[in-house]
Amino acid sequence: xxxxxxxxxxxxxxxxxxxxxxxxxxxxxxxxxxxxxxxxxxxxxxxxxxxxxxxxxxxxxxxxxxxxxxxxxxxxxxxxxxxxxxxxxxxxxxxxxxxxxxxxxxxxxxxxxxxxxxxxxxxxxxxxxxxxxxxxxxxxxxxxxxxxxxxxxxxxxxxxxxxxxxxxxxxxxxxxxxxxxxxxxxxxxxxxxxxxxxxxxxxxxxxxxxxxxxxxxxxxxxxxxxxxxxxxxxxxxxxxxxxxx
Numbered sequence: 001x002x003x004x005x006x007x008x009x010x011x012x013x014x015x016x017x018x019x020x021x022x023x024x025x026x027x028x029x030x031x032x033x034x035x036x037x038x039x040x041x042x043x044x045x046x047x048x049x050x051x052x053x054x055x056x057x058x059x060x061x062x063x064x065x066x067x068x069x070x071x072x073x074x075x076x077x078x079x080x081x082x083x084x085x086x087x088x089x090x091x092x093x094x095x096x097x098x099x100x101x102x103x104x105x106x107x108x109x110x111x112x113x114x115x116x117x118x119x120x121x122x123x124x125x126x127x128x129x130x131x132x133x134x135x136x137x138x139x140x141x142x143x144x145x146x147x148x149x150x151x152x153x154x155x156x157x158x159x160x161x162x163x164x165x166x167x168x169x170x171x172x173x174x175x176x177x178x179x180x181x182x183x184x185x186x187x188x189x190x191x192x193x194x195x196x197x198x199x200x201x202x203x204x205x206x207x208x209x210x211x212x213x214x215x216x217x218x219x220x221x222x223x224x225x226x227x228x229x230x231x232x233x234x235x236x237x238x239x240x241x242x243x244x245x
Contacts (some may be wrong), residue, residue, distance in 0.1 A: 016232045022230060027222030033219020035211045036112055044209050046094030049107035051202040053091045056195035064088060070116055073113045076104055096207065104204050118197035122213045129191050133164070136184040143177040193224050 018024075055063060062068050066083040069091060074081055081095040093110060097103035150170040154163060 009124050010040045012231075012234065014225075016230055019230050019233070023223065025180040026229065027219045031215045031218035034214035037213075037218075038209070038211050038214030041046075043096075045103075046098045046207055047100050047103050047204055047206040048094060048096050049108055049202070050094050050155055051111055052200040053090065053093075053111065053118070054096045054195075054198045054200045055091060056122060056197040057193075058118050058125070058197055059088055060121060063091065063118075069093075069114070071109050072205055073117075075111055078102070100204055107170030107202055107204065108117060110113060111202055115197055115199060117163070122194070122197055126194060129187055129194070131186040133184055133191065135181050136187065140177060140180045140184065143180060147173045147177065216233050 062072075064085050066085055069085070070077075070081060070083045070093075074083065074095075076149065077095050079096040079098075081093065084092040084094075086092060091114065093107070095103065095107060095110075097106070147170060150166050150173060153166050154170065157163060
């Protein structure tokens, strides 16, 4: 039984060797068909432009809606366009066209419009935060002056009622000063760590062709097809031979 299996394997390999030219012809034909088929896949344009914009610390709800972003900043696009918001810190856009120069202008305009609004919001937040920090600084100076005044009054009087009243005022002022100092420090740290929007990357390239991938896939399928076809061929020849006998 083992000898029979060995013989059949040797017989099959011998048949494949005699027909080895088909292991070249069939894969090459299928690879060519795969290449041609991949070339027929419709493209949105000869070129594709891509941009990634970092929104920094600007977190606007409107900037998480791709449709809103495209409607507000991408109406000038002439080709197929898609906007992605993978995270709240990044906005990605991809647009297609047939002319590299025009596509470069379109993606640059989108970047400029979006960054202009992002920077306006960034500056608005920074300005408001700085104003708040400056108000806290003014409050701190006022409290320091009041504390020194309260201490002077307390040192110049022995009136129990005055002492009690100004001791309470002094205690409150010192607590307010402590809170104001902490608040100013926190707010100024927020200004330092508030990230500025920026253009992460932008480029225009030729639309990718999948000809090579199609040819490789076709070649592999062609080898499998050659094995199947030759196996069927051998089976038919053996069936005819046994039928004649």
